[in-house]
Amino acid sequence: MLNYDEIFTTSLENRTGSLADNVSKNNALLNRLQEKGNIRSISGGSKILEELEYGEGDLTWYSGYDAINYTPKQLFTAAEYSLKLCAVPVAVSGEDLLKNAGHEQVMSLLEKRIENACKTMCNKMSVAVYSDGTGSNGKEIGGLALLVADDPTSGTVGGINRATAGNEFWRNKSLTPDTAMTSSTILKNMDKLYMQLSRGNERPDIIVAGSDLYTMFEEALTPLQRFSDSKLADAGFTNIKFKNTEVIYDGGHCADNKMYFLNSDYIYLRPHKERNMEVVGGERLAVNQDAMYKIIGWAGNLTMSNAGMQGVLINPTTTTADGE
Numbered sequence: 001m002l003n004y005d006e007i008f009t010t011s012l013e014n015r016t017g018s019l020a021d022n023v024s025k026n027n028a029l030l031n032r033l034q035e036k037g038n039i040r041s042i043s044g045g046s047k048i049l050e051e052l053e054y055g056e057g058d059l060t061w062y063s064g065y066d067a068i069n070y071t072p073k074q075l076f077t078a079a080e081y082s083l084k085l086c087a088v089p090v091a092v093s094g095e096d097l098l099k100n101a102g103h104e105q106v107m108s109l110l111e112k113r114i115e116n117a118c119k120t121m122c123n124k125m126s127v128a129v130y131s132d133g134t135g136s137n138g139k140e141i142g143g144l145a146l147l148v149a150d151d152p153t154s155g156t157v158g159g160i161n162r163a164t165a166g167n168e169f170w171r172n173k174s175l176t177p178d179t180a181m182t183s184s185t186i187l188k189n190m191d192k193l194y195m196q197l198s199r200g201n202e203r204p205d206i207i208v209a210g211s212d213l214y215t216m217f218e219e220a221l222t223p224l225q226r227f228s229d230s231k232l233a234d235a236g237f238t239n240i241k242f243k244n245t246e247v248i249y250d251g252g253h254c255a256d257n258k259m260y261f262l263n264s265d266y267i268y269l270r271p272h273k274e275r276n277m278e279v280v281g282g283e284r285l286a287v288n289q290d291a292m293y294k295i296i297g298w299a300g301n302l303t304m305s306n307a308g309m310q311g312v313l314i315n316p317t318t319t320t321a322d323g324e
Helices: 004-016 021-025 028-036 096-097 103-128 186-196 211-220 230-234
Strands: 045-051 078-083 084-093 174-177 206-209 239-242 245-249 258-262 267-280 291-304 311-314
Touching: 021 103, 021 267, 028 045, 028 206, 028 267, 045 291, 078 291, 084 096, 084 103, 084 174, 103 291, 174 239, 186 211, 186 258, 186 291, 206 211, 211 239, 211 245, 230 267
Parallel strands: 174 311, 206 245
Antiparallel strands: 045 078, 084 291, 206 258, 239 245, 258 311, 267 291
């Protein structure tokens, strides 16, 4: 007699072993964080801490025996992000098991259910990367709409109120032109925001765009300007370079009228090491149903340690690429 629970668990664990990697490969930003080693697990606690450097020490110009000034300063603080949890159930009814009796039929049935659950997790996480953290009554992760806000002078991120005087360091850059952008004006606005986010050798290393602005940007370029990153292209992401920074199309996830200019050195995905696309719990049988189910679980959050190096370009109205 087939041990359905054992087959179910083994099949699910075999697929979820690579699910965390598949989630990162499904999203341009997470793919970049994976490359940089910025997907870093946490081991416990109700909060995820990110240390922030927001001040500078003293430098004294001197000669001879001049005193070198030293005044103790608070140069570091920490942002505290909440632990968020999500799960995708995989269910099989007793009737389905009876209709698919036999090892091969059961395996085929389970594979289809598990494949659907894995696709669901990948797609839902990609959407959540752009969220503002208010979804599901505030239980969703805080994505780019929160970390790189349209209005960076309001709201609380990582426990730090951006509206409070003295917390200006925790505000991202946001640019909304007075009039709707077209293919004739988008480049100058991209250049303006890019310059605001460039400091020394630091600058945005990835720009993600929704449908309208990516199309507008593409039409603004001449064929000779259209260089792309082959590595990203091989990973399945449509991209064109702007000032040697990849501009990546993420339509369907990123808002159509937005472009996020990101320095991914300061953005992290922090999954819990015990709940990173794992099969949660043991055998689960519905109390009042003839069914068996498992849960694929994830816990963590998207975090940031430097807001001032992140920016968003917003088209004030949704237009077609030629401005019509």
